[in-house]
Amino acid sequence: xxxxxxxxxxxxxxxxxxxxxxxxxxxxxxxxxxxxxxxxxxxxxxxxxxxxxxxxxxxxxxxxxxxxxxxxxxxxxxxxxxxxxxxxxxxxxxxxxxxxxxxxxxxxxxxxxxxxx
Amino acid sequence: xxxxxxxxxxxxxxxxxxxxxxxxxxxxxxxxxxxxxxxxxxxxxxxxxxxxxxxxxxxxxxxxxxxxxxxxxxxxxxxxxxxxxxxxxxxxxxxxxxxxxxxxxxxxxxxxxxxxxxxxxxxxxxxxxxxxxxxxxxxxxxxxxxxxxxxxxxxxxxxxxxxxxxxxxxxxxxxxxxxxxxxxxxxxxxxxxxxxxxxxxxxxxxxxxxxxxxxxxxxxxxxxxxxxxxxxxxxxxxxxxxxxxxxxxxxxxxxxxxxxxxxxxxxxxxxxxxxxxxxxxxxxxxxxxxxxxxxxxxxxxxxxxxxxxxxxxxxxxxxxxxxxxxxxxxxxxxxxxxxxxxxxxxxxxxxxxxxxxxxxxxxxxxxxxxxxxxxxxxxxxxxxxxxxxxxxxxxxxxxxxxxxxxxxxxxxxxxxxxxxxxxxxxxxxxxxxxxxxxxxxxxxxxxxxxxxxxxxxxxxxxxxxxxxxxxxxxxxxxxxxxxxxxxxxxxxx
Numbered sequence: 001x002x003x004x005x006x007x008x009x010x011x012x013x014x015x016x017x018x019x020x021x022x023x024x025x026x027x028x029x030x031x032x033x034x035x036x037x038x039x040x041x042x043x044x045x046x047x048x049x050x051x052x053x054x055x056x057x058x059x060x061x062x063x064x065x066x067x068x069x070x071x072x073x074x075x076x077x078x079x080x081x082x083x084x085x086x087x088x089x090x091x092x093x094x095x096x097x098x099x100x101x102x103x104x105x106x107x108x109x110x111x112x113x114x115x116x117x
Numbered sequence: 118x119x120x121x122x123x124x125x126x127x128x129x130x131x132x133x134x135x136x137x138x139x140x141x142x143x144x145x146x147x148x149x150x151x152x153x154x155x156x157x158x159x160x161x162x163x164x165x166x167x168x169x170x171x172x173x174x175x176x177x178x179x180x181x182x183x184x185x186x187x188x189x190x191x192x193x194x195x196x197x198x199x200x201x202x203x204x205x206x207x208x209x210x211x212x213x214x215x216x217x218x219x220x221x222x223x224x225x226x227x228x229x230x231x232x233x234x235x236x237x238x239x240x241x242x243x244x245x246x247x248x249x250x251x252x253x254x255x256x257x258x259x260x261x262x263x264x265x266x267x268x269x270x271x272x273x274x275x276x277x278x279x280x281x282x283x284x285x286x287x288x289x290x291x292x293x294x295x296x297x298x299x300x301x302x303x304x305x306x307x308x309x310x311x312x313x314x315x316x317x318x319x320x321x322x323x324x325x326x327x328x329x330x331x332x333x334x335x336x337x338x339x340x341x342x343x344x345x346x347x348x349x350x351x352x353x354x355x356x357x358x359x360x361x362x363x364x365x366x367x368x369x370x371x372x373x374x375x376x377x378x379x380x381x382x383x384x385x386x387x388x389x390x391x392x393x394x395x396x397x398x399x400x401x402x403x404x405x406x407x408x409x410x411x412x413x414x415x416x417x418x419x420x421x422x423x424x425x426x427x428x429x430x431x432x433x434x435x436x437x438x439x440x441x442x443x444x445x446x447x448x449x450x451x452x453x454x455x456x457x458x459x460x461x462x463x464x465x466x467x468x469x470x471x472x473x474x475x476x477x478x479x480x481x482x483x484x485x486x487x488x489x490x491x492x493x494x495x496x497x498x499x500x501x502x503x504x505x506x507x508x509x510x511x512x513x514x515x516x517x518x519x520x521x522x523x524x525x526x527x528x529x530x531x532x533x534x535x536x537x538x539x540x541x542x543x544x545x546x547x548x549x550x551x552x553x554x555x556x557x558x559x560x561x562x563x564x565x566x567x568x569x570x571x572x573x574x575x576x577x578x579x580x581x582x583x584x585x586x587x588x589x590x591x592x593x594x595x596x597x598x599x600x601x602x603x604x605x606x607x608x609x610x
Contacts, residue, residue: 016295023288029280036287043294050302073301076250080294083257087287090264094280101273110277 008049015042027107029098033091040084047073047080119163123176123189123245126160126199127255129153130206130238138231146227147214150234154206157241161203165196169597175247183247184308190247194451194601198244198374201458205366206237208462208576213359215572216469220270220357229269233363235262240371249297249383250307252375253290256339260286263368270357278351285348289338296332299324300383312383320388329393332379339372342436343406346429353425358469361421365428366462370454373435377451380439381605390442399440404534406433411541415548420478423545424464427504430538431457434519437531441522447602448595449518455594456503456511456587463500463580467493470569470577483549485558489566494553496577501546503584506539510588514595 003010015038022035051073059071095105102110118125133153137146168174173192177183191199210233221229239259246252264286268279301307303324304315319325334345341349349369353361380389389395407430414426431453438450468478470493475482487494503510516535523532560566568574587594 020288023284032284036284039288040291043291043298046295047298047301050298079250079254083254083261083290086261087257087283090261091280091283094264094268094276094283097268098273098276098280101276114274114277 008045012042012046012049015039015045018042029095029105029107030092032107033088033095036091037084037088040080040087044077044080044084047077119167121176122160122164122167123174123191124178126157126164126203126245127238127242129156129160130234130241134231134234134238137227137234140227143218143223143226146230147210150210150213150230151207153234154203154210154237157237158200158203158207161196161199161241164191165200165597168193168196169600184306184311187251188247188308188310189245190310191245192601193597193604194374194377195244197451197455197597197601198371199241201370201455202237202240202244202367205363205458205462206233208579209233209359209363212362212466212469212573212576215570216359216473217357219473220359222271225269229266232262232265232269235259236266236363240367243371244374247309248307249300249309249312252378253294253297256293256375257290259368259371260290260339263364266360266364267352267356269360270355272355274351275355275357278348278355282348282352285338285345289335289345292331292335292338294335296328296330296335299328299331303328309378309383313385316384317388320392326393329384329389333376333395333398336372336376336379337402340369340376340432340436341429342432343402343409343429346406346410349429350422350425353428354419354422358465358472362462362465362469365424365465366458369428369432370458373432373439373450373454376436377439377447377605381447386442386606396440396442399436403433403436403440404531406430407437407538408534411538411545415541415545417545418480420468420480420483420549421465424461424468427542427545428457428461430542431461431504434515434535437535438519438522441526442606443522443525444599444602444606444608445518445525446522447605448599449515449522451601452518452591452595452598453515455598456515459580459583459587460500460503460512463496463577463584464504466573466577466580467497467500470496470573473569473573474566480548480552483552484556485553487554489558490568492574492578493569496574496581497553498546498550499581500584501550503588505542505546508588509585511584511591511594512588514588514591518595 019035019039019042023032023039026032051070053067053069056067056069059068099105102113104110130153133149137149140146168191173190176189178187178189217226217229236259239255239262242255243252246255264279264283268276300312303319304312306312306315316325338345353365410426410430414423417423435450435453438446438453472478474490503512506512506516520532520535
């Protein structure tokens with residue numbers, strides 16, 4: 001099996017698991033958002049690395065015959081990056097409001113406050 | 118203009134959103150929202166009429182032909198879901214006039230309408246598109262505006278609810294993106310019809326089942342299918358009443374539509390049910406959802422939370438219908454999509470009226486409301502009867518088709534479970550009825566509590582009348598759902 005040739009997929013899987021683990025295991029709300037970001041970035045790497053054509057150049061028209069890398073994944077990921085930025089911005093603004101309302105951004109402390117009558 | 122209706126369906130609410138945000142006056146923002154949502158309802162009715170008469174509509178965005186360009190494709194099931202979402206949006210904008218002013222600060226009301234229009238545009242976009250990446254983009258548009266809508270009220274618990282929904286919803290959407298990426302790697306296409314042709318040729322490789330799995334898990338997160346449902350109770354309970362009405366009746370329904378689209382159109386019923394054995398995964402989860410969520414709903418004291426758990430049980434019914442993979446089962450699933458939207462919207466609207474006057478939706482605050490707010494509680498009772506599945510209401514029609522589908526497949530225990538769970542629904546609806554009609558109002562006689570304002574009662578009763586009309590004469594809705602099911606399963610009209 002071509003393990004080394006598929007190393008971009010291994011990196012995608014590693015980053016995805018790292019991001020997902022941070023998301024689940026950390027109680028600090030900002031750390032959760034960081035985990036979500038890493039998780040989303042791993043998907044970007046999946047798309048962009050699969051768009052690469054062996055021996056291809058950047059997909060900008062040049063004179064003469066040339067082999068270009070596939071530009072479509074790049075375009076899709078630009079959209080997905082913007083979605084990730086919007087999600088992060090919304091998440092962080094929610095964290096700001098949670099801090100104002102609860103005084104803390106640790107999940108267990110927030111849950112303890114909510115249980116108080 | 119008729120030729121451009123598919124794109125106008127999305128453009129009208131999408132353009133209304135920044136208009137609402139820039140206008141600072143609350144009434145003008147409301148007027149813009151009403152105009153946009155009723156225009157999209159009109160467009161949805163036109164599209165449904167066209168699709169029922171002539172068959173599926175295909176629209177190439179920007180004139181770029183598929184499969185390189187983005188294609189909007191509307192067939193019977195899309196048109197039906199479009200009608201559901203735009204009808205609910207139109208009634209909710211009318212309802213929001215009074216309801217929002219009590220629950221959202223005055224300076225944020227126009228921003229509320231902007232986020233609301235974005236959410237409507239996103240949901241309508243998911244339904245019209247025929248391109249999988251376009252579906253992801255619209256999914257994120259509707260989800261992000263939904264997170265903002267939940268957090269826009271003044272309840273601080275809504276903030277943590279919105280945050281939890283944001284985290285889980287983004288994970289779900291990213292899973293869907295991974296699934297789309299894997300399908301793209303193998304076929305090179307993002308167009309749904311094109312993928313349907315190309316996927317059978319590459320389905321021998323391991324990537325396609327993995328893509329299928331990622332898509333199923335991602336969409337199930339959006340659907341709040343048990344056990345991926347943890348975000349829903351808090352999100353529905355602590356959101357402003359109008360937002361609960363809208364989200365309970367549209368967001369999960371459009372996720373069910375996405376599931377149907379991927380399983381039946383993109384992957385095809387042969388791959389989904391014979392190769393991937395999807396019914397073996399979905400059926401137990403659906404049955405668990407139906408039973409456990411109804412059981413938990415019985416013990417809730419916050420009525421909005423009770424209805425949230427009830428919503429998850431009803432989503433279980435829809436997934437049960439889909440996992441049957443027969444014409445009757447799929448008809449039941451699609452029909453329940455429309456019916457449940459009508460039922461839950463009416464129930465949450467009645468609760469919003471109670472919230473408006475009483476200020477709380479705890480079961481102890483419902484005491485004696487049968488005399489003080491007769492129209493509101495009557496609406497709650499009729500919608501509750503519809504939820505239970507009493508004849509003459511829409512709930513009965515969906516349960517009829519579901520039980521018929523179960524009996525056709527010989528699943529007697531499933532049919533029995535559906536009836537038992539209807540009795541459980543009767544229990545939790547009865548708790549509210551008992552509090553409202555059979556207990557004394559705790560305040561004194563010259564308390565100012567009176568009926569909810571007409572602006573909130575009229576949309577509620579409009580939904581109740583829809584409930585009753587399509588319960589008595591279900592030929593239109595059942596006919597459209599049946600036609601949609603037959604075209605999805607490829608068995609012809």
